[in-house]
Amino acid sequence: MQEQKYIIEKPDSFELKDIFECGQCFRWNEEQDGSYTGVIKNAIINVKVEGKNIIFTGKCEGNIQDIVKYYFDLDTNYKKIKEKLSNIDEYLKTSVEFGKGIRILNQDLWETIISFIISANNNIPRIKGIIERLSKKYGNKIEWNGVKYYTFPSAEQLKNVSIKEYRELGLGFRDVRLYETTQKIVNKEIDLEKLKNNPNTEEVREELLKLSGVGPKVADCILLFSELKRYDVFPIDVWVRRVMNELYIKEDDETKVSKKKIENLANEKFGDLKGLAQQYLFYWRREN
DNA sequence: CTGCAGGGGTAAA
DNA sequence: TTTACCCCTGCA
Numbered sequence: 001m002q003e004q005k006y007i008i009e010k011p012d013s014f015e016l017k018d019i020f021e022c023g024q025c026f027r028w029n030e031e032q033d034g035s036y037t038g039v040i041k042n043a044i045i046n047v048k049v050e051g052k053n054i055i056f057t058g059k060c061e062g063n064i065q066d067i068v069k070y071y072f073d074l075d076t077n078y079k080k081i082k083e084k085l086s087n088i089d090e091y092l093k094t095s096v097e098f099g100k101g102i103r104i105l106n107q108d109l110w111e112t113i114i115s116f117i118i119s120a121n122n123n124i125p126r127i128k129g130i131i132e133r134l135s136k137k138y139g140n141k142i143e144w145n146g147v148k149y150y151t152f153p154s155a156e157q158l159k160n161v162s163i164k165e166y167r168e169l170g171l172g173f174r175d176v177r178l179y180e181t182t183q184k185i186v187n188k189e190i191d192l193e194k195l196k197n198n199p200n201t202e203e204v205r206e207e208l209l210k211l212s213g214v215g216p217k218v219a220d221c222i223l224l225f226s227e228l229k230r231y232d233v234f235p236i237d238v239w240v241r242r243v244m245n246e247l248y249i250k251e252d253d254e255t256k257v258s259k260k261k262i263e264n265l266a267n268e269k270f271g272d273l274k275g276l277a278q279q280y281l282f283y284w285r286r287e288n
Numbered sequence: 289c290t291g292c293a294g295g296g297g298t299a300a301a
Numbered sequence: 302t303t304t305a306c307c308c309c310t311g312c313a
């Protein structure tokens with residue numbers, strides 16, 4: 001474990017607020033100087049934008065350059081993606097412009113599964129609190145600059161945690177779901193390594209849906225926001241339903257709009273980039 | 289102060 | 302297709 005630094009010139013699409021506040025991750029916190037600090041697997045990383053540069057500082061075992069390149073998906077060129085989306089219609093153009101600094105992260109698959117099970121029928125401050133307590137209690141402690149950080153607990157670290165303990169941590173009715181899903185993953189009933197190697201999005205989705213607490217929306221979030229990195233999914237939550245209805249469907253009562261209708265519309269308009277389109281629209285609507 | 293709706297859904301009826 | 306579910310927050 002040693003402190004490392006890595007500096008790059010700011011690429012197209014890289015705004016800290018857009019990346020960390022667009023709803024894809026829960027473990028990054030803003031510092032007083034405007035930089036963000038978070039935990040990536042067993043590395044503690046601080047990201048700071050200074051003029052034309054991005055400065056990554058961190059305490060990590062591996063090479064910091066490899067870690068952040070993978071996590072922040074720095075080899076993907078967003079310029080073309082954003083151009084394509086902007087050309088679809090005025091709404092996409094507006095929302096892409098609004099969220100122009102968004103970058104979809106490659107988050108650890110296991111962590112993303114558990115995090116989004118926790119996110120069900122829940123709000124961001126509480127989700128972050130639960131994940132923090134979970135990490136503090138069952139993860140590994142790493143101290144950096146006098147601050148204690150905790151890694152997200154592995155499936156092994158959670159396998160003997162009881163439903164009661166989850167309840168005491170504030171998981172609520174999600175306690176059973178976390179327990180059952182952890183068991184299924186530990187005993188390889190669902191093999192995460194196999195999922196990572198399966199290029200067929202629909203097959204992976206079906207496997208994820210076998211996990212307790214993983215329904216259609218959570219499955220799509222896992223596919224989009226984890227290292228599975230599938231852009232051809234379209235997570236439908238209340239905000240996406242709202243924005244799709246307001247822009248395209250224009251039904252009086254948005255709760256009456258069927259999921260099927262939204263899905264068909266997304267396929268038709270956004271095609272294989274629908275996951276990214278969702279993210280720009282979602283972020284734009286929620287912040288405005 | 290109490291009551292209640294609603295929040296980035298899922299599972300069971 | 303409808304409803305309960307844990308817990309926190311905002312607001313009447």
